[in-house]
Amino acid sequence: MRKKSRNHKPDYDAVTELLGEMILLAIMLLVVGIFASNVSSFIPSPKEPSVTILSEKSGDIFSLYHKGGDSIPVADLRIYCNDKLVPFSISPASNSFSLGDVISVEGVYGNERVKLVGKRSVIFQGIIP
Numbered sequence: 001m002r003k004k005s006r007n008h009k010p011d012y013d014a015v016t017e018l019l020g021e022m023i024l025l026a027i028m029l030l031v032v033g034i035f036a037s038n039v040s041s042f043i044p045s046p047k048e049p050s051v052t053i054l055s056e057k058s059g060d061i062f063s064l065y066h067k068g069g070d071s072i073p074v075a076d077l078r079i080y081c082n083d084k085l086v087p088f089s090i091s092p093a094s095n096s097f098s099l100g101d102v103i104s105v106e107g108v109y110g111n112e113r114v115k116l117v118g119k120r121s122v123i124f125q126g127i128i129p
Helices: 013-042
Strands: 051-058 061-069 078-081 084-086 089-091 102-106 112-117 122-128
Touching: 051 122, 078 102
Parallel strands: none
Antiparallel strands: 051 061, 061 102, 078 084, 078 112, 089 102, 112 122
């Protein structure tokens, strides 16, 4: 058993160490917070699709052939003839316009401006002879 000392003086050395650790912890939290708020600028933005397209006209049917590049979801595609949205079909039927696929538009007779538009950009545009 320990004897009680009558001349007991408080020891404040542990308080100084604890205060130092609390300050270091606060500085680290501040640095991590600043880094986390700036990390979003390092994330690259989504890239635009890159596609090689061959166009062909036969009668009143205009076709766009996917010859290489990125696959594009069909839900993101729109075709405009003279700035009017027109329906199109894709073969073989799938959910994406990818290598080897063909998009066909009926009712195109010539001297019309055609645009294939994706979600964020114009993928193809031209004037049909």
